[in-house]
Amino acid sequence: MSHSEIKKPEDITVPPSSFLAKLPMLGGILAVAGLGATLGSAFGENKGRAMFAYLFAFESVLAIALGGLGWLLLDHTTRAGWGVVVRRFVETTAATLPVFALLWLPIGFLGFHELYPWSHEHDAILAKKAWFLAPGLWYARSFIYLAVWSALGWFLYSTSVKQDSLGDNHAERDRLVHLVRKVCAGGIFLYGVTLSFGAVDWLMSLQPHWYSTIFGVYYFAAGILAFFAFVTLMTMVAQSSGVMKTAITTEHFHDLGKFVFGYTIFWAYIAFSQFVLIWYANIPEETEFFMVRMEGGWQYISYGLPVLHFFVPFLYLLSRKVKRNRTLLGVGAVWTLVMHCVDLYWLVMPNYGAHGEGHHEPHLSPSFLDFTALIGVFGVFLAVYGVLLKRNKTVAINDPRLDESLVHENY
Amino acid sequence: MITGTADTLPDDPKIRGDVVLPDPTHGREALVRGTHDFHSITEMVCRVNEAPLKATPKPFLFGLALAASLLAMFGGYIGYLLWEGPGIWGNNNPVGWAWDIVNFVFWVGIGHAGTLISAILYLFRQKWRTSINRYAEAMTIFAVIAASSCVALHTGRVWMDYYLFPLPNQMGLWPNFRSPLEWDVFAVNTYFLVSLLFWFTGLVPDFATLRDRATVRWRQVFYGALSLGWRGSMRHWVTYEKAYQILAAFSAPLVLSVHTIVSFDFAVSQLPGWHTTIFPPYFVAGAVFSGFAMVQTLMIPARHWLGLKDLVTAKHIENINKIILVTGSLVGYAYAMEFFVAAYSGNDYEGFTFLNRMGGPYWWAYWTMISCNVLTPQLFWFRKIRTSATWSFVLAFFVNIGMWFERFVITVTSLHRDALVSSWDYFVPVTEIFYLLGTFGLFFTLFLLFIRFFPVIAISEVKSVMPQANPHWEGYEHGEHHAAATASAGGH
């Protein structure tokens, strides 16, 4: 490399009075207020509605953390160098995964009956699915998913943190680098399987007659897209709090913007593939999914998603200037995150009230519970994120590829 | 596996490229091995093209003769097909359609690696692609030609093929744009044309190199015409690079769309085993998988015989194998997902189709597919195997076989037990085997001619990723003006 003396960043701790340092408190307030309101209602007569709101919020935020884990696995496996300066923000995202195991508990133990009709209904089709959709197996699988994600997320975070304090111990550092690469290569496989089946178990089985082989990929696409939008925003927040002000340059934001752009296309590709095949073949077992989303107000979201979650951000992020301008890119990232929540809302909510006693046509009727659930779960996520970020340096300062990342330039 | 370090590479260019270097934790392994400057790169690549016609190696001529005779046979077979009609494939029964579709999808799939290497790896800044992109692109174009020959000839009245295009006509008739087969026409033709333009754009500067070095008249005229008067002007390079970048940016989603649309041919139907939503990404992964396997199959002998091991090193082989491992596993994921959802759906017909694939009359095809596509590529988890040229060649060859069988399994097993019992049949190819062989003749004839006359390595691109291509390279600052790259200098 031509640049022999590269200055390592020095602003790598969270300043005590900055916004970033207040994240745990802010997140905590949101969490208490939001979760209090939502789960409080779950003990009243609105239990079903509250639990659906909670599931929507849980899946929306979990997707971000899982997206972060996915990026880390790919990043280490491909020996990517450009992103080392932002990697700690990603590792912190993935390190929140153990908390999602706790956040999952209300779904498993409070609202299981309300959420999943197959847990108590019986019909000819469900009888054929009983080998898979059985409560015992479902709990066992859920524990496996949560354990795998928590272990991978925490391992990647703690190993990277361990590297920070190694100083000049290059042998140990290199050993850890190689170890992480091996774990990540295998981790991709575990990740792919658990994420897909997680999506089947927790989301697809909300509508237990329906099936789609691409569904796991759909959830992955939604998650990694939301994650890139989130990490772009988090990096901006960190910089405005006085962290890594010069180390993270326009070049890195440009790359993050390219990923938001690229995964926007990927999400649209997967969504379109699922839709067009079901629409074209027109088989009743499958069209059920889109039929319920074509009435009762849901059709506006169904028509809106391709436009607002694809065409608008696609055209907006197409320009190099937008990706290289922090304010404009930030707007795009916020937009993407909002649309991600709409997408998940559209996946989860039409199932509310579609089954069981009091059966009615699902209609779009937003409730304040949806909002409180979202800020509640997101608050927990932010609080944990803030705590973990504050505990350590905000960059993997000892990473051997840090120099490469610092001088990174797009061509 | 010979292991070593960058500082202790042997001097012999015949073995230098095979040495496996440790996986670095910082910096990057040099992409070009040995002490090369720009001129020696030019020499190494152009040597292949510049040998006088009379001095063409005998084994090469033998290979060309073999391929050309297969091609001639293909010509005869096409004549027979046109004279008799597609009835010679037993097309009075749905399962009789299978063979030409299998071949079409097989060849189109192979055609995906070239554009993937040129476009997607380019967008991901994978500089190692520069020493393999040229012949991968060539392979793409020839594979798409072979694929097109399968679809263009299976229409029955081939002389009416122009009806596939939306040409104005006095009957006011337009093709049905809602039909996946019409989507195919657009996808494959667009893909072919864009790949060709992309390939040619990349070739122009290298044609100029051959033109400037040409000593005989016909070479001067031939390469002079192809190089369009390229003179390396930096003003041209600026526009050229932008055009190349744009072509790459469009080709990347294009390559995905082509196999997606091929998968739609199957998946929009209602046939169990064809209609499943994972098909688009699954077909794309499979196409990339088979394409990279074909790159590996062609490249390993080529780097050996053409003496290009300094440019196509053990690192390149390893990287390609990693992509084969990933895409092979993605294909395995899709097989598993299809199987799982067939069981999960509770749909009896789906369930039957998948059990019938495993244990029905075509069990041998299914298990060939699983072994070659999912099981054997897992050996690439071992570094010793994925850095070995011999192992890679063998396993990549298996993938080629497995991916042909994948298309066979999808098309044939679903068709031989469809909704009408009267359509049930056991498909036995008769003359179709000549058809498959013929497409190989077409492919290899074109490929061998390409190797002989066109630069097989993107010369100017390889130069641009060498460390001394950077005007701020350390060597210049230390005044080593004619310094050659050393392997430790890094390829970043």
Added chain:
Amino acid sequence: MSTKSNLWGVLAQYENPHAIYKACEQVRDAGYEQWDACVPFPVHGLDKAMGLKASKLPWIVLTMGIFGSAFMVLFESWAMGSAYPIIVGGKPLFSLPAFVPVWYEATVLFSCVTAFFSNWILNGLPRPHHPAFGSKAFERVTDDKFFIMVEATDPKFDLEKTKALLQGAGATLVEELEP
């Protein structure tokens, strides 16, 4: 000004990317307009050293891409919905989801064909002859040598001064070119 009537310009040869990079900066700073650098591969940052502007190509491609895209979706809707209305497979006459694949391919086709041809047209290629091709040394421009040429029509051009500038910037060879 130039003294010879049949002088096209001056050609100078440099040995490596570093040398031509420094030389281009000097020629640029001397205020020349009609000059060029010829190199075997795009040298990173040389466009900035020469003071070149970004290419117009993306805008042309964008325009044609949007045109192709709009044309095809309208054409499909017209052909299927109005010119030759026939129901196939139970799909409505205007069935947008089924139009997407061809719509998409047409967008790519228009954009890529435009990018390809604009590249050559903007660059004034094919151009079979160029004065520099008269130089024997220039044959290595596509191999390993780096050249700067300054045209005699440049307002700043002065045979001796220009030669001295190029020589002073580290040229290993300076030649005069005839048209």
